[in-house]
Amino acid sequence: MNRSGIVGYGTSVPRMRIKVGEIAKVWGKDGERVSSGLGIIEKSVPALDEDSATLAVEAARVAVEAGKINPQKIGAVFVGSESKPYAVKPTATVVAQAVGASVHMTAADLEFACKAGTAAIQACMGMVASGMIEYGLAIGSDTAQGKPGDALEYSAGGGAAAYVIGKPAESIAVIEDTYSFTTDTPDFWRRQHEEFPEHGGRFTAEPAYFKHVVSATRGLLEKTGMKIGDFDFVVFHQPNGKFPGRAAKILGVPDEKIKQGLITPILGNTYSASSMVGLASVLDVAKAGERILMTSYGSGAGSDSFWFTVTDKIEEEGRRQPESVFEMLKDKVNVDYATYAKHRRKIKSL
Amino acid sequence: MAQLLPSVWRHIPERYSLLGSHCENCGKDYFPQRPICPTCRRKGKIVQKLMPREGKIFSHTLVHAAPAGFELEAPYHLAIVELKNGVHLLSQIVDSDSEAIQINSPVKMVFRKISEDGKQGAIAYGYKFKVVRNAAAASKPGKPVGKQSTSSKK
Numbered sequence: 001m002n003r004s005g006i007v008g009y010g011t012s013v014p015r016m017r018i019k020v021g022e023i024a025k026v027w028g029k030d031g032e033r034v035s036s037g038l039g040i041i042e043k044s045v046p047a048l049d050e051d052s053a054t055l056a057v058e059a060a061r062v063a064v065e066a067g068k069i070n071p072q073k074i075g076a077v078f079v080g081s082e083s084k085p086y087a088v089k090p091t092a093t094v095v096a097q098a099v100g101a102s103v104h105m106t107a108a109d110l111e112f113a114c115k116a117g118t119a120a121i122q123a124c125m126g127m128v129a130s131g132m133i134e135y136g137l138a139i140g141s142d143t144a145q146g147k148p149g150d151a152l153e154y155s156a157g158g159g160a161a162a163y164v165i166g167k168p169a170e171s172i173a174v175i176e177d178t179y180s181f182t183t184d185t186p187d188f189w190r191r192q193h194e195e196f197p198e199h200g201g202r203f204t205a206e207p208a209y210f211k212h213v214v215s216a217t218r219g220l221l222e223k224t225g226m227k228i229g230d231f232d233f234v235v236f237h238q239p240n241g242k243f244p245g246r247a248a249k250i251l252g253v254p255d256e257k258i259k260q261g262l263i264t265p266i267l268g269n270t271y272s273a274s275s276m277v278g279l280a281s282v283l284d285v286a287k288a289g290e291r292i293l294m295t296s297y298g299s300g301a302g303s304d305s306f307w308f309t310v311t312d313k314i315e316e317e318g319r320r321q322p323e324s325v326f327e328m329l330k331d332k333v334n335v336d337y338a339t340y341a342k343h344r345r346k347i348k349s350l
Numbered sequence: 351m352a353q354l355l356p357s358v359w360r361h362i363p364e365r366y367s368l369l370g371s372h373c374e375n376c377g378k379d380y381f382p383q384r385p386i387c388p389t390c391r392r393k394g395k396i397v398q399k400l401m402p403r404e405g406k407i408f409s410h411t412l413v414h415a416a417p418a419g420f421e422l423e424a425p426y427h428l429a430i431v432e433l434k435n436g437v438h439l440l441s442q443i444v445d446s447d448s449e450a451i452q453i454n455s456p457v458k459m460v461f462r463k464i465s466e467d468g469k470q471g472a473i474a475y476g477y478k479f480k481v482v483r484n485a486a487a488a489s490k491p492g493k494p495v496g497k498q499s500t501s502s503k504k
């Protein structure tokens with residue numbers, strides 16, 4: 001396979017948080033139990049003036065800067081999201097303009113529940129490897145909504161991660177290979193013009209998340225002849241704080257290897273950004289030569305699995321994002337349910 | 351509240367990226383853009399230039415009685431920001447603790463939603479500023495989470 005790699009990366013998260021216990025209180029549930037059941041302490045709350053486009057722009061600006069590239073050389077911008085500010089009008093155009101890309105490029109928004117961002121990485125990989133473009137910008141960004149009182153409300157957060165994909169020689173991590181696993185599985189959806197998504201409850205676990213994450217990961221190992229033990233870090237899509245640990249157990253990954261990329265417990269599920277924020281957190285600390293495995297999951301359903309090898313370029317000045325994911329998450333302000341309801345426009349008149 | 355679409359569109363380079371003007375004759379920067387240099391007049395040579403995205407707070411106020419379209423955000427901080435090249439502009443200050451918003455506090459540009467034309471209309475995006483927290487720590491690379499207390503949830 002003609003290779004490509006990650007030239008720059010960046011993440012962006014809202015500053016507001018709400019504790020799972022604070023949401024549980026409103027619905028008469030035991031906060032401690034809900035929190036430990038989901039493995040989530042708190043989730044991010046996008047403010048009134050934040051949406052998946054603003055978060056995407058913030059992450060993309062960091063990625064372009066850390067990549068030390070001329071934004072005029074970006075040939076493609078793809079934004080994966082399921083919470084677009086416009087139903088029709090691409091977020092990718094806003095991002096392209098804001099990062100200073102030229103008009104001589106292609107752009108589109110992609111949709112595949114929580115894995116649209118990793119699908120964007122794959123699209124950029126192909127275009128870079130074929131020589132069609134020099135750099136591609138792949139973004140996962142969401143301001144996820146859960147229906148008030150629904151189980152999803154405890155986990156649905158907001159955030160974005162952006163990746164500049166380019167030639168291996170310039171990359172801080174080379175993409176060695178990718179493998180995808182896709183089926184028609186109705187575990188989670190949102191119909192056109194509906195505000196909140198619906199899901200199949202327990203059905204979202206075994207036949208959906210676990211089947212696809214495990215199959216894609218095993219598929220990648222089979223395709224590349226690698227063993228799971230060959231990887232130093234493993235990142236899975238993280239709809240809650242518990243599923244990645246269970247997937248790790250099934251695949252024989254020790255807990256220490258998923259810890260660095262497990263962000264949902266203190267950020268919530270950022271949907272399209274979820275596994276990509278996890279990967280960013282790994283890149284914040286990974287050393288040259290280390291191998292990273294990432295597997296995303298999107299309801300509907302499918303998983304994209306990737307093998308990255310970190311290069312010595314990562315040690316160069318300013319090639320990591322200036323503030324690590326864990327550092328960024330320390331700058332926060334916790335809000336009560338009323339403030340959260342206002343900012344997320346959960347009050348009917350808003 | 352309803353903004354004219356052509357005006358929103360025309361201001362995109364300015365609002366997204368702080369695209370201003372520079373006079374090659376006297377070396378002054380201007381934001382928003384100017385067609386002619388007020389100092390040099392006919393001798394001036396105006397070109398486009400991106401303004402720096404960092405600066406400091408020159409003066410600030412807290413807005414309680416917000417204009418139409420901004421009611422939900424009130425009370426909010428408004429400041430005159432002095433950019434690193436000396437240019438002044440008016441901006442909302444977001445993502446910052448009230449105590450941190452002081453004259454001379456270092457700020458940087460962020461990208462936010464400015465207004466929307468009702469629920470059906472177009473969304474206008476642009477710059478706001480936030481106080482730079484802990485500027486020194488922000489440039490340090492990350493540490494593995496094994497050594498952090500925030501990392502694990504038993």
Ligand SMILES: [Zn+2]
Pocket residue numbers: 373374375376377378387388389390391394395
């Ligand atoms: Zn002049």
